[in-house]
Amino acid sequence: MTKQAVIFGTGSLAEVIDFYLAHDSPYRVAAFTATGDFVGQPQFLGRPLVAFEEVETRFPPDTYEMFVAVGYRHLNRLREQYCSAARTKGYKLLTYLSSKATHWGDTMLGDNVFIFEDNTIQPFVKIGNGAILWSGNHIGHHSSIGPSCFISSHVVVSGHCTVGDRCFIGVNATITDSVVVGNDNIIGPGALIQKSTSDGEVHVAERAKKLPKDSSKFLR
Ligand SMILES: CC(C)(COP(=O)(O)OP(=O)(O)OC[C@H]1O[C@@H](n2cnc3c(N)ncnc32)[C@H](O)[C@@H]1OP(=O)(O)O)[C@@H](O)C(=O)NCCC(=O)NCCS
Structure with a gap:
């Protein structure tokens, strides 16, 4: 059975999530939602783009589930915050x-x-x-x-x-x-x-070493 969804986000992650849901899930994305400056246009990917502040009036949580398609900015805290806000509005997060x-x-x-x-x-x-x-x-x-x-x-x-x-x-x-x-x-x-490791740590590996010769000198 087809289920209806709204995606929070208007970036490439939102586009990717929409693609995967359309090709490999029971969900069809009816609309997108975002906050503030990200709601510059009435549509995203040919479907309605509505302000998060009022999304529940047009796409109510008893009919639509939501996915928060926000990446790792602010070390994942933005996604965490918007998930919390969507749950508070009553959305089930798919x-x-x-x-x-x-x-x-x-x-x-x-x-x-x-x-x-x-x-x-x-x-x-x-x-x-x-x-x-x-x-x-x-x-x-x-x-x-x-x-x-x-x-x-x-x-x-x-x-x-x-x-x-x-x-x-x-x-x-x-x-x-x-x-x-x-x-x-x-x-x-x-x-x-x-x-x-303890909370808040950052671990990085050594980067690859650049050799002091250009590639034309190799694989002869
Ligand atoms: C560590 C990381 C998260 C920091 O991200 P950032 O805040 O955007 O910062 P930058 O990548 O510009 O790195 C800032 C500085 O951190 C230090 N740094 C980062 N990685 C380093 C490494 N492997 N070795 C040494 N220093 C490193 C350097 O001082 C660097 O400055 P420089 O590029 O001028 O040398 C990032 O470098 C990284 O590794 N990202 C993950 C890449 C990845 O796996 N992407 C897949 C996403 S789907």
């Missing part, structure tokens, strides 16, 4: 799990969760409200991803890990087994985390 993700059907998913293709989610995993898992991550057994996290792509979270609230984990980062990542951490692309 959750999407790609049909192209691998899982065992037992994953505990919060609301406003979005899980893209090629995620492998092992048994006994919990994923908190508002978490976004971009494509291709491995989430090991008995691990939990905290509310409002943003997990980029090709991240490995090994078994028995706990990732705290609002963490950003960059592409190709690795968290080894049983590690606890504190709240509000930034784990940069390619970082290897083998020991537990």
